[in-house]
Amino acid sequence: GQQVMQIPQYQHVQEGEDFTTYCNSSTTLSNIQWYKQRPGGHPVFLIQLVKSGEVKKQKRLTFQFGEAKKNSSLHITATQTTDVGTYFCAGDEDTGFQKLVFGTGTRLL
């Protein structure tokens, strides 16, 4: 079955430093979504990427979807304390229904 891996598992950064997490799927995706989960909380939607090679920005966050639609990345510039949490990518295969396969997550400390 489809597998989605993320690296790194953990990342400790000083405030002001940049942070990047990478996501790789074993299969081609219809779209990829990114979620943030704070400790003790639930996943909160950040963004969705649909097109091959797509790049989207949200303030200090930059999201990319690979040309082959099998990988993605999230880059945070000048991290702040409010960025602490676990970032998950979630891949959706083109099965006709939305079925999210979550990555292993990257915990930003």
Place this chain on the structure above:
Amino acid sequence: DAGVTQSPTHLIKTRGQQVTLRCSPKSGHDTVSWYQQALGQGPQFIFQYYEEEERQRGNFPDRFSGHQFPNYSSELNVNALLLGDSALYLCASSFASLRDTEAFFGQGTRLTVV
């Protein structure tokens, strides 16, 4: 708009018992998906309900079953609980007609099996 609501928020059960978790989707949403999130892991897809029928299922045993009601709310039932069923159970709702759309998650039910 109340968003996705789940009940209860926390639950402690004994091994072998049965449990029912409940989810009310975001207003207007017609599709409910259930996920299991073990500590330190990403959410794992259990199954999805649309039009009161299970239309997709992840790699979970038959001990996990569900139901969707005419008002789109949903229940997740787990029989013969095992210690390994301890996890955060998340409900997510969405529009079936919008293929590429975000899923709205509830706050989850934290199940502890002792």
